[in-house]
Structure formats: structure tokens, C-alpha cells
Amino acid sequence: MKLDSRKKKVLQAIVEDYIATAEPVGSRTIARKYNLGVSPATIRNEMADLEEMGYLEQPHTSAGRIPSDLGYRFYVDCLMAPCDHSSIDHESIASAYRRKVREIESLIQMTVRVLSESTNCLAVVLGPQFGLARVQYLQFFPLFSHQALMVLVTDTGLAENRLIEIPEGTQPGELLHVGQVLNRTLAGLTLDEVSSTAWRELSSELARYRSIVEQVTELLEALTAQDGAERVYMAGTINILTQPEFRDIDKARMLLGLLEKNQALYHLLKPKTHDLSISIGEENQMVEVRDCSLVSSAYHIGQSTHGHLAVMGPRRMDYSRIVSVVQIVEGVFSETLRKNVG
Amino acid sequence: MKLDSRKKKVLQAIVEDYIATAEPVGSRTIARKYNLGVSPATIRNEMADLEEMGYLEQPHTSAGRIPSDLGYRFYVDCLMAPCDHSSIDHESIASAYRRKVREIESLIQMTVRVLSESTNCLAVVLGPQFGLARVQYLQFFPLFSHQALMVLVTDTGLAENRLIEIPEGTQPGELLHVGQVLNRTLAGLTLDEVSSTAWRELSSELARYRSIVEQVTELLEALTAQDGAERVYMAGTINILTQPEFRDIDKARMLLGLLEKNQALYHLLKPKTHDLSISIGEENQMVEVRDCSLVSSAYHIGQSTHGHLAVMGPRRMDYSRIVSVVQIVEGVFSETLRKNVG
DNA sequence: ACTTAGCACTCTTTCGAGTTGAGTGCTAAC
């Protein structure tokens, strides 16, 4: 059954009023504040219909209506007015990115802070995935007799480095040699391919340097780790607690408990393949976030998706504003990544 | 005025009962549970005395007593029984450290998790301070035509590295040269000295490489930064919310708000110079933590203090247990640092 | 002189009853 134009208007009014006030919305309120030119009684009839169709819910008989997940979904897909851009503080976003940041980690930390501050919600960023990046080169620099620095540069321009242990007395020439063999074997492969192929046994040349090769493996595995727990950045947990829906300590605790498990967050965000995705309430798989909505976006370096950024808040979030903010921040962030790193 | 032996016993009973139950303790409870061989009436007299002396407080006339800050302080200093070590899960701590961890950052993250899990409180670790470490050597490795890797190794064995931009077309030989000049000038100085001296103008030799020198400065400044905001690690915020004293959302929010400001945490912990320090309630300067106690300990690499680890919980925390855990973890952590890094 | 039983008193907490107010659903008239 399709919604006629007046039903749409009523639904929209209810969603927007509820977003603004966090109180169930009654027929009288709608008739008064949003002039649809009909009386409360008419609105009541419409509301009864909308409830029957599953777009609205009633906390109890003598309360107003609140949107159901389906109601929010319809609002987001069909009714939502494009965001009034004047309500977004473009300047504070832009100025944050004007400061030059060299480390990718600081850039992400800044991004997550900007996101949480301009949405008053929780913000999450998943650090770049390396699985599809290709090995450009791998190099070892001797530091001490027993330590060296390993640097992995990928075609996306990301350079990861790590200290490794080397057998006492390894000569710089030997390190160079190991590097050359590895480069010959690995260059051009994606990190995922590298992790999944049996390159380790490839060469008797490296038999003597097993401990080094193992450490290379470790780095690669850390970079492509399935659970990605190491690469979750978060800010604004405090904002969660200011929402009236989390006055209940136990709800708040359940959610914060989830947030401490980086891995869970990773799994929540990872499946979002689309550029922009909105999940409302029960649409999220995890029970802990069934009262929340998530607006997430992939970010890119060049063509390929490198990670995700997201904003989480109550289902009753200001979708239109938050979608805009997420898009804007994703844009600046991707662009900054490209410039600084590519 | 000194406390006679019975008063001490009463105070101890009250503190311990309150720690266990979070409820104000009445005279009857004490007479029943802790057999001091006297009647509730006698205990009441003692309690009135203790209150007058400032060791106890009464939430309202018809409630039992709770310890004041002074009461806790006396308990911690004079009454506290050494912790029953069987209540600590040594094995789970030890096993965490048995897994070999190469990165100092992962080690800290693990430590903070272990601390929070074995205390059920919030755990904080301040990353190592570099101010007193001495430059052992500084080196540049060319990566791309416009990027190089800078590595700083200190006498404490910590190696920090960072990507830097170099002017297009800089030759490897030039980089080597810059490294040599810098080493000649800086080797042996503490990072604090380096930051505060005017070494940057030292040499016309480096005039052409100003941008590189600037990036060296940036790294040094980041490592010795006064506010240390970058180096605060935390786990177990969720534990805070399980404490009955934070059922009140606004209190919880105030505290969590503080926790989001790494800098504040840094300032809370930094002044603790002693090996082990306990701050109770109002003894902490910041209002946000006036309902909390903090057990902190410095950790060392060799002789010198390198940072702090701490546990924060309600004033009503199990001091004796938490002190033990902090000491144990500090021990294993310092030892692991020394072995892996020194 | 210290201890203790007894008792009146205080103050919070709990519970239920009554009241208010917001909002609905239905019916009948427009």
C-alpha cells in the first residue's frame, strides 16, 4: 500500500518533531505546529493508519506516537529534506584540516574528533585496510647489532615500519640480500595475496634468516588482520551519555561495553560496502546497538576503498544533518589522505 | 588525639564493610559481623567519637556511618591488612606477559587491559617519557625521492621513527651528511636539553636543509611534549559505570568527560613522583574525581622513572587488593620493558 | 568509670490512593 501525500506529511512531521523533542508526538501538536490544514481528529485517523502499516508505534495507549524503525527508514529514504547547510559549521571542519598533519594516525585522530564534535554523537573511524594495497618495496635498515628497521612501502603510498630483531652479528650486506630476495618475490602482490600464499618456503636462500622472515609475516598479518581491532579510532563516547535515551545506566553500560571491544566495532562497520550507508535500530545485527542508528561512509585513496568512517547516535538522530557532515568530512579526509600520502 | 585500639578496630570494620557493601554501616551490623565483644551501644559511642574526630561521616541523622577521606586515609596508612594474595589471579596476569610483544605500544595496551580487568576499575598508563633519555643516534634512510625515514635511538633503547618529507632530488649522500652533522651535535644530550637549546642555528652547514631540521625538531618536541596528551592509554571505562556511586548519570558524565581529555589525565598522574601513591577523594585536585581514588605507580627502565600506571575507582575501592595488583603489574611491566627494549 | 538495655526520636524509603493531564478511539453530525 502506498502512502498518500497527507500521510507522508504526517509521518514526516512526527519523525521531525520526535527527533527534536524526544517526546512521543500527539495529534494536537502536529495540528498546531505543522499546519496541514486539518484538525487533530483527522490526524488521529491518519496516525492510526500509519501505525497499522507499521510506520509508527505507541509506547502506551495514552501517549503520542513515535516512529518505528520502518518509519525512520521511510523518512530517510523518501521524506528527508536536504540538510540546511547553514546549520553546519563548515569553518571548524575546514580549519581543522588546514593544519598540516604528517602522521596518518594523527590525521585519523583529528578526523574522529571533528566528526564527533560536529555531530554530538559518537564517531568511529576504521584505519586504512591494506589488504588490497600492493607491495612496492620492502627494505631493512640495520640499527644495532641485534635490531633493524623494516619498512614496507605500498603502491598506495602508505609506508609502515617496524623494529625487528635480527640474529646477533648479521651483516648489513646480508640484510640487503634478504631484502632483495623478498622484493623479488613479493613486489606487485597485494598484501592479501602475500598473506595467503606459501611464499615463506619459497627459497632455500632465506633458510638462514627464518626469524627475519617470520617477522615480516607478522607485520603483514597485522596489517591485514581480519579482526582489525588495532585500527579502530573513536571519539565522543561522552556524547552518548547526554542523549535522553541513555539516561538508563544499564543501556549506557551495555553500549559502552560494546565500544570497548574494538573488534565488535570493526565487525559492525566492515560490512558497509556502500559509499554511504544508514542502519537504523534493529537493522544493525548487534543487540547492543538496537537503539542506535549508524551513518557510515567508506573513504578512498584514489579508486579503492581504504576504510570506513561512521557516526553512531540514537535512532532519533538528525539524519539529514549527520549525513551531510559525514559526507563533508569523508570528502576532506579522503582528499587530505591523497595529498599527504599519495 | 590518638586512636585507642578499639577505635581502630571499629574504624577498620566500618571501612571494610562499606567497601564491601556500599551501604552506610550501622552499629548493630558491626556488633554482629565483626565480633569486638561489645554491644551496639558501645560501638555507637565509639562511632560518635570517630565522627567528631573527622574519620566518619553521616549521610543523614538516621543512617549509618561512612568513612570520610580522612577515615580512608587512616585506613590506608595504618589499618589496611596486607592483601590476601589468593584473591588475585596471578596466572592471568603472568600469562598475558608471557606472549611475546614486540611493539612498545602493544605492550602498553595490553598492560592497561590487564590492569583494568584484574581490578574492575579504570586503568591508565602514561607512555614513556623521553625527556631524560639521551640521543644515541639519529639517522635518515631515503625511501622515495621526496620521503625519507628518520630514526631516533636513545640510550634507553627506545627507537622512534617517523616519515619525513625531503626536498625533491635530495641525494642519499646529502641525507647521510645531515645525519652526521646532527649526530655530532646532539649525541649524548637528553631530549629535554635538545629541545631547549638553540642547536638549530648551530651550523650554516645545514642551512640548505632547513625543512629537514624542522621535522627533526617536531619529532623531538612531540616526544617531550609537556602535555603528553598523545601518550595516554586507558581501558575499563565501562567499569566505572558498574559502580553504584555512578548510578547518577550526571556524575558519570562528568567523569567520562574528563577521561576524554587525555591532557587532564596526564596532569592528574604526572605529579605522582613516588613509586606508589594513593590519592583519596578530595586529595585529588580536580573536582571531577573528588569521588574517586587513584592508586598509581611509577615504572622504570633501569634506574630512571619512565612513566606512570594507575588505577582509578570509587573512593570505596578495595585498596589493599588494588595496591597489590598495581605493584605486581608495575613489576612485570617494567621487567618486560627492560628485557624487550633495553 | 565503663558498659549496656531501653526508649524516644529522626529521617529515608516504600506503598497506595487520589488527582491531573495528555492523548486516544469512537460516534454522530456536518
Place this chain on the structure above:
DNA sequence: GTTAGCACTCAACTCGAAAGAGTGCTAAGT
């Protein structure tokens, strides 16, 4: 199809009474 009117429902608030925990004081006991 719309609307006014009205009875009905239910959460939220208020109030007072009762219960319960604990105290402080007094007077008697050791």
C-alpha cells in the same frame, strides 16, 4: 471525507501514612 464532542486509558505526580533503620540519651548494672 472531515470534524466536534466525549468517554476512556494510562503514566506521572502528589500526598500522607506506615515501616524500618539507625541514632542519641538516660538510667541502671557491673
